[in-house]
Amino acid sequence: MSSDNLMTLNLKIWRQQNSKDSGKIQDYVLEGVSPDSSFLEMLDQLNEKLIAEGIDPVSFDHDCREGICGMCSLMINGQAHGPERETTTCQLHMRKFNDGDTVVIEPFRARAFPVLKDLMVDRGAFDEIIAAGGFTNVNTGNAPDANSILIPQSDAELAMDAAACIGCGACVASCKNASAMLFVSAKVSQLALLPQGQVEADQRVQNMVAKMDELGFGNCTNEAECEASCPKGISISNIARMNRDYLSAAVKSKAEPKA
Amino acid sequence: MASKLCTYLKASVVKKQVMAVTGLLLCGFLVSHLIGNCLIYVGSDAFNTYAHALTSNKLIYVAEAILAAIFFTHIGLAIKLTVENKKARPVQYYMKQKTGRGATFASSTMPYTGMLILVFLIIHLINFKFGPVYMTQIDGIEVRDLHKTVVLYFQSPLNVLWYVIAMIALGIHVSHGFWSAFQSLGFSHPKYNCGLKLISKLFAVVIALGYIALPIYCYLLGGK
Numbered sequence: 468m469s470s471d472n473l474m475t476l477n478l479k480i481w482r483q484q485n486s487k488d489s490g491k492i493q494d495y496v497l498e499g500v501s502p503d504s505s506f507l508e509m510l511d512q513l514n515e516k517l518i519a520e521g522i523d524p525v526s527f528d529h530d531c532r533e534g535i536c537g538m539c540s541l542m543i544n545g546q547a548h549g550p551e552r553e554t555t556t557c558q559l560h561m562r563k564f565n566d567g568d569t570v571v572i573e574p575f576r577a578r579a580f581p582v583l584k585d586l587m588v589d590r591g592a593f594d595e596i597i598a599a600g601g602f603t604n605v606n607t608g609n610a611p612d613a614n615s616i617l618i619p620q621s622d623a624e625l626a627m628d629a630a631a632c633i634g635c636g637a638c639v640a641s642c643k644n645a646s647a648m649l650f651v652s653a654k655v656s657q658l659a660l661l662p663q664g665q666v667e668a669d670q671r672v673q674n675m676v677a678k679m680d681e682l683g684f685g686n687c688t689n690e691a692e693c694e695a696s697c698p699k700g701i702s703i704s705n706i707a708r709m710n711r712d713y714l715s716a717a718v719k720s721k722a723e724p725k726a
Numbered sequence: 727m728a729s730k731l732c733t734y735l736k737a738s739v740v741k742k743q744v745m746a747v748t749g750l751l752l753c754g755f756l757v758s759h760l761i762g763n764c765l766i767y768v769g770s771d772a773f774n775t776y777a778h779a780l781t782s783n784k785l786i787y788v789a790e791a792i793l794a795a796i797f798f799t800h801i802g803l804a805i806k807l808t809v810e811n812k813k814a815r816p817v818q819y820y821m822k823q824k825t826g827r828g829a830t831f832a833s834s835t836m837p838y839t840g841m842l843i844l845v846f847l848i849i850h851l852i853n854f855k856f857g858p859v860y861m862t863q864i865d866g867i868e869v870r871d872l873h874k875t876v877v878l879y880f881q882s883p884l885n886v887l888w889y890v891i892a893m894i895a896l897g898i899h900v901s902h903g904f905w906s907a908f909q910s911l912g913f914s915h916p917k918y919n920c921g922l923k924l925i926s927k928l929f930a931v932v933i934a935l936g937y938i939a940l941p942i943y944c945y946l947l948g949g950k
């Protein structure tokens with residue numbers, strides 16, 4: 468690591484003691500940031516400095532740090548996962564910033580995503596939506612014969628695209644209505660597109676939408692900020708699919724949403 | 727049974743679908759109203775005869791009631807959805823930036839353009855439907871000279887300007903709304919997605935320009 472291109476950053480970070488605290492933006496100056504470090508490594512560096520100074524380090528969510536688990540979050544300069552397209556915060560590198568830049572770092576904000584501490588939010592609401600129907604019941608036992616259930620290649624591709632959702636919540640964070648439609652529609656679609664998902668399809672879409680509404684997410688206004696900020700590039704065509712699946716389930720299905 | 731229907735009508739997805747259907751019906755109303763307006767270019771008699779035929783038919787009350795119901799549903803749900811959406815994020819961001827790849831000016835101003843249309847609508851009804859009544863004779867029958875009401879109203883440049891502004895707002899509302907309604911109802915396919923967005927914008931331009939032409943024509947027509 469050459470030391471001649473190290474950067475100094477002016478950080479504005481949301482600090483909040485706990486879920487009851489009202490919180491505020493706090494200014495920090497961090498020197499010696501390598502352009503090769505990731506955004507989270509930059510925060511690690513800040514925290515080491517804070518710990519050395521006897522200050523409470525900044526709490527933030529992360530796990531795999533390779534863009535696949537969906538645990539990292541953060542609004543960076545007003546954008547979910549920062550400025551780079553189809554990139555999670557953990558995969559964002561400091562070379563995207565310039566020496567002397569001001570970087571505003573906030574938690575994802577939504578009524579359904581309460582802040583636990585600093586930049587850490589509780590995204591358990593997504594788990595509740597999955598538990599409401601985002602699964603298939605299958606018989607365990609011997610593995611079925613390969614190709615015993617035929618699936619058109621195009622459907623398999625679409626299902627895989629929907630299944631790329633890592634459930635990070637960037638869609639909710641970037642939506643002006645804090646709507647969870649992109650997440651829920653991806654989780655509905657990945658199963659609805661496959662034969663194995665058909666049995667419970669009507670029940671699933673109704674239950675997952677009902678749970679989403681109950682948890683206090685907003686309504687979709689078809690702005691597509693979710694798609695634009697999704698690190699996995701999930702398409703809003705999934706939302707249209709969920710809309711028509713819901714409508715058809717409401718009209719024709721014996722299954723009803725759980726009250 | 728009724729309670730089941732209520733469960734569905736409370737669902738976010740269904741509320742948006744009712745918005746979509748009422749919005750599209752209003753788009754249909756815009757088209758028929760615009761075609762009626764075009765009779766002004768044919769002449770005062772054609773315009774007045776058409777207006778008379780509409781208002782003298784008893785079925786107009788049924789049509790008006792249905793239209794009012796569509797408007798009230800659209801507006802009522804617009805308010806409900808917008809309030810719910812504001813509640814979904816109680817603490818605002820310190821800094822929020824659009825990606826530049828999603829939201830458009832039209833999509834992010836739907837509640838504001840909608841509100842402007844509502845204000846316009848009320849003023850519009852006061853000025854014309856419940857506006858000054860002049861009478862004229864066509865083929866010996868006494869009919870309302872709505873042509874005169876309209877032309878006189880548009881002698882004021884301020885009235886023309888307000889009308890033009892409101893119609894631009896309407897165009898903006900519909901340019902997002904038309905496509906959005908199809909998305910809400912579940913129409914989305916690579917085959918026609920681009921076409922649908924294009925049609926939405928074209929429709930908005932036709933509607934806005936179509937309506938804007940009338941006050942300008944009347945203004946230029948002068949006091950005749």
Ligand code: HEM
Pocket residue numbers: 686687688689742743745746747748749750752753756800801804805807808836837839840841843844899900902903904906907908910911
């Ligand atoms: C002739 C007049 C109008 C037409 C043709 C029209 C048309 C539409 C259409 C097609 C949509 C899209 C529905 C969807 O996204 O599913 C829409 C949405 C909307 N309209 Fe209107 N509208 C009109 C008047 C109004 C008025 C008077 C208001 C409010 C006072 C209003 C407020 C809204 C709002 C807030 C939305 C967005 C709702 C959402 O995305 O959740 N509109 N409109």
Ligand code: FES
Pocket residue numbers: 529530531532533534535536537538539555556557558
């Ligand atoms: S930490 Fe796993 S996706 Fe970023």
